[in-house]
Amino acid sequence: MGETSIERGRSARARLLTAARELIGELGWNAVSTRTLAERAGVRSGLVHYHFDSLQALLRHAALDEVQRMLEGTSALLAGATSPSDDIERMLFDLDQYNGSDPASLLFVETYLAATRDHELRQGMSALVADFRRSLTEALTRSGHPRPQAAASMILAFFDGFVLHKGLDQGLSAEHIAPLLRRITNTEESRITNTEEDGE
Template sequence: MTSPIALRGQEVRRRLLRAAVELIPERGWSAVSTRLLAERAGVTPGVVHYHFSSVRELLSQAALGTMREMLSGVHALFEQARSATDAVDTMLAALEEYSGRDPASMVFTETYLAATRDDDLRHAMTEIVADFRRRFADALARWRVPDPAGTAAVVAATIDGILLHRGLDPGLTAASIGPVLRRLVPDAKTVEEDAG
């Protein structure tokens, strides 16, 4: 049984992580301070460093948790999709929830930028991206898509780029980019027909 003190500590950590996820898109990674985190979470500044060794660690854990959570649903779609193009269409439909300027998109963008200056964060993000690509490549291999690992890498980078560009060009919708992505990931039947 968990003690009341441990439960309170867990709740404070959750509030701090939630505050970080809110502040990253509002202020930008480098502008989030101990004071801002403490105010948003409703705790004293000393509590921030009691639970996390640094603001950087707190921001990293919050952002990586958000990324894992967002991508966790994508893995299930690979199991449910009937074909490679079905998987691409489902990913594009999910992408429609994000404008490129919404809080979740901004967390991704800020985290990618921060990872260029933080080796630990970059390694952790690389693991998340590699896991996504591996699962997608496994699904592509089941659907007999040529070069599944290379295709998964290009599609993942394209989806990330679309998310980034949507902040500048809201016209990058699933309807406008779907036909192009579908050509990158043909179904096995189409591949076999082209070869024959």
């Protein structure tokens, strides 16, 4: 059967997706053009519309692939662990390797933004994030957290915000944050519900 020709095609398609993954982070979603994309992938610009319906479809596909890869890797890490609290901290320290300006972090944020203006991308991202939140909620439930759902939402939002802020504040590090993150993942309800009436 026809294979070598098809294999070359698959390779070119894959190189286009890789180039898109890189360039979205480097230049920004809207600044990626068919021509820069083709140059990075080592092909001619005409190929883009042979393998994909449109430039947007290519970017969508590349971004969802990468986000899925990142989230599924992390959620597998959570599923196989005994103490979710520790693993969430480990996730935080993993985040430390990104400086907030690298293509990997930026691709994530770029995709969030693009999703607010692209219905199909939004649906894909919603599904992926919902899956990950479910994993995180289950891990927190397993460890007996009193509010697993709220904690999962909060941790997710915080992690993304953390990446965002590291772009501006290079001094921001996981070390300073870890003790406070522990407050969130703590399985016991805090005794002090509020310190009201604490006038100056």
